[in-house]
Amino acid sequence: xxxxxxxxxxxxxxxxxxxxxxxxxxxxxxxxxxxxxxxxxxxxxxxxxxxxxxxxxxxxxxxxxxxxxxxxxxxxxxxxxxxxxxxxxxxxxxxxxxxxxxxxxxxxxxxxxxxxxxxxxxxxxxxxxxxxxxxxxxxxxxxxxxxxxxxxxxxxxxxxxxxxxxxxxxxxxxxxxxxxxxxxxxxxxxxxxxxxxxxxxxxxxxxxxxxxxxxxxxxxxxxxxxxxxxxxxxxxxxxxxxxxxxxxxxxxxxxxxxxxxxxxxxxxxxxxxxxxxxxxxxxxxxxxxxxxxxxxxxxxxxxxxxxxxxxxxxxxxxxxxxxxxxxxxx
Amino acid sequence: xxxxxxxxxxxxxxxxxxxxxxxxxxxxxxxxxxxxxxxxxxxxxxxxxxxxxxxxxxxxxxxxxxxxxxxxxxxxxxxxxxxxxxxxxxxxxxxxxxxxxxxxxxxxxxxxxxxxxxxxxxxxxxxxxxxxxxxxxxxxxxxxxxxxxxxxxxxxxxxxxxxxxxxxxxxxxxxxxxxxxxxxxxxxxxxxxxxxxxxxxxxxxxxxxxxxxxxxxxxxxxxxxxxxxxxxxxxxxxxxxxxxxxxxxxxxxxxxxxxxxxxxxxxxxxxxxxxxxxxxxxxxxxxxxxxxxxxxxxxxxxxxxxxxxxxxxxxxxxxxxx
Numbered sequence: 001x002x003x004x005x006x007x008x009x010x011x012x013x014x015x016x017x018x019x020x021x022x023x024x025x026x027x028x029x030x031x032x033x034x035x036x037x038x039x040x041x042x043x044x045x046x047x048x049x050x051x052x053x054x055x056x057x058x059x060x061x062x063x064x065x066x067x068x069x070x071x072x073x074x075x076x077x078x079x080x081x082x083x084x085x086x087x088x089x090x091x092x093x094x095x096x097x098x099x100x101x102x103x104x105x106x107x108x109x110x111x112x113x114x115x116x117x118x119x120x121x122x123x124x125x126x127x128x129x130x131x132x133x134x135x136x137x138x139x140x141x142x143x144x145x146x147x148x149x150x151x152x153x154x155x156x157x158x159x160x161x162x163x164x165x166x167x168x169x170x171x172x173x174x175x176x177x178x179x180x181x182x183x184x185x186x187x188x189x190x191x192x193x194x195x196x197x198x199x200x201x202x203x204x205x206x207x208x209x210x211x212x213x214x215x216x217x218x219x220x221x222x223x224x225x226x227x228x229x230x231x232x233x234x235x236x237x238x239x240x241x242x243x244x245x246x247x248x249x250x251x252x253x254x255x256x257x258x259x260x261x262x263x264x265x266x267x268x269x270x271x272x273x274x275x276x277x278x279x280x281x282x283x284x285x286x287x288x289x290x291x292x293x294x295x296x297x298x299x300x301x302x303x304x305x306x307x308x309x310x311x312x313x314x315x316x317x318x319x320x321x322x323x324x325x326x327x328x329x330x
Numbered sequence: 331x332x333x334x335x336x337x338x339x340x341x342x343x344x345x346x347x348x349x350x351x352x353x354x355x356x357x358x359x360x361x362x363x364x365x366x367x368x369x370x371x372x373x374x375x376x377x378x379x380x381x382x383x384x385x386x387x388x389x390x391x392x393x394x395x396x397x398x399x400x401x402x403x404x405x406x407x408x409x410x411x412x413x414x415x416x417x418x419x420x421x422x423x424x425x426x427x428x429x430x431x432x433x434x435x436x437x438x439x440x441x442x443x444x445x446x447x448x449x450x451x452x453x454x455x456x457x458x459x460x461x462x463x464x465x466x467x468x469x470x471x472x473x474x475x476x477x478x479x480x481x482x483x484x485x486x487x488x489x490x491x492x493x494x495x496x497x498x499x500x501x502x503x504x505x506x507x508x509x510x511x512x513x514x515x516x517x518x519x520x521x522x523x524x525x526x527x528x529x530x531x532x533x534x535x536x537x538x539x540x541x542x543x544x545x546x547x548x549x550x551x552x553x554x555x556x557x558x559x560x561x562x563x564x565x566x567x568x569x570x571x572x573x574x575x576x577x578x579x580x581x582x583x584x585x586x587x588x589x590x591x592x593x594x595x596x597x598x599x600x601x602x603x604x605x606x607x608x609x610x611x612x613x614x615x616x617x618x619x620x621x622x623x624x625x626x627x628x629x630x631x632x633x634x635x636x637x638x639x640x641x642x643x644x645x646x647x648x649x650x651x652x
Binding site: 044045159161162189190191192193194195197216217218219220222223224246256257258260261262263264265266267268269270272274275276277278281282 | 522548551572586587588605
């Protein structure tokens, strides 16, 4: 079945002006999201994955930030051409976002009921009573027990997992077509993380919402995403279906990222094996050259890598890597 | 392998008394650590794992007496740390050091890396200034930094390098025993592996004993020789690395393992995710603390607190149904 992508990001460039000059945090980024799909964006801190989410939502502080090139198409409407008032109708309605720290993204002085219903009343023509009923329904749908009482509580009265559920209820209250989850479980315990992912999976199935999941954790991606984009220093380095990326990654950075994490094994064995390391650190974004930004940390590096931007190489059906040394590697 | 226990913790309890909600109320108490016992052999790594609020960090701090334990004993190389007076304890600290979770907030931002690494030597009066200088240089090289970086301040280092400085500081007085309290949780994935490998390498080189606190099962599986799982101030399962993962007994450990995301779909356990949150340690549920979330709970679990029993050689479980 051939479908049109729901959301497309084309050639997106985002610059930040700093004291040390212009820093390009996103460099000609292309992405697409199919209807009903879960897309994972993975990378280390500072690779631009959160910046991608904020650009789609247009929540980048301008200045110092600036979207200098590209298009963000939602159902063929370029979000970058919209006025702020039009964008406000889309935010929280067509595209919603949940953030990493639920405590800091909820307002501590309003009850959770008023915060969820605010979004409903902003985007839908409802009476107060209808909005309240919808709020209770949403809180119930995300698994909050006794929602009729909970709507009168303040964020500090809830646990971390419950707060994240409130955030999800708020994000989903207007049935958005795209949900962006930026590290939704990083601040939570593993058992609570498993609950939240079960919930997101159920929502994705029942409401047919497309999800963009941003995380640094490859195993979370493996469990949740259908397709993965690996980012490094503001660029896409590899893109493909989740099994292709995990089992058959082709870019040296993706390989390093997968091999350096200890994964839970059924039989840990008696000997302790040494973990693989990616030497060095993430480059300073202000001092990126014209070549491949991973070159200084790469095992396969040649002179070419430092000089020219790596090409897109198709290595499988809908599996692409951006590297000069893909062929030699197989 | 040398099998003499380097550290022996017996029946350690740390309770925190809270303010009374009103004048005649019973004083509420948090049972943060409630009767924890374990032993670590010289040169081995003992892991404490559990959700936030289970008391794993409080256990670590109580072992070092950075938090005063309420009762129990901590015997490090034959000395009961709990019986030492303040001055003796201060000097004894050269044998036991700690690496914290967040390297930035555990260093003085106005001191250089060299001063930070040297501070334990100064406080404990180890060596002449000349010797201390040489030691700092040696330590910097040991943890993979360059000696000329000693004059830089913490903010000039990356997260991974900062954690290396903390490791060097912990190693400075040549301790036998180091507590690692979530040493890699605040670091990026690619940097985590560098620090974990460094810790393993240093352990081999100096025959160090580690108490390793973490909430990450995969990291614990990778680095620890023996592992204890904690829930609400108590150890619920304790055994060596292999039997914990291959022959898991306690329903809480099973749930914890099932919740860990894996890259291999074949490994996915069938166990449903745990419902609800960790109950408050102020009023822990009666009987088995885990009964409120346990899928197997019976009437007996609500009434009777299970004791930690050795059900297989060196495999201890606190559960009526194991």
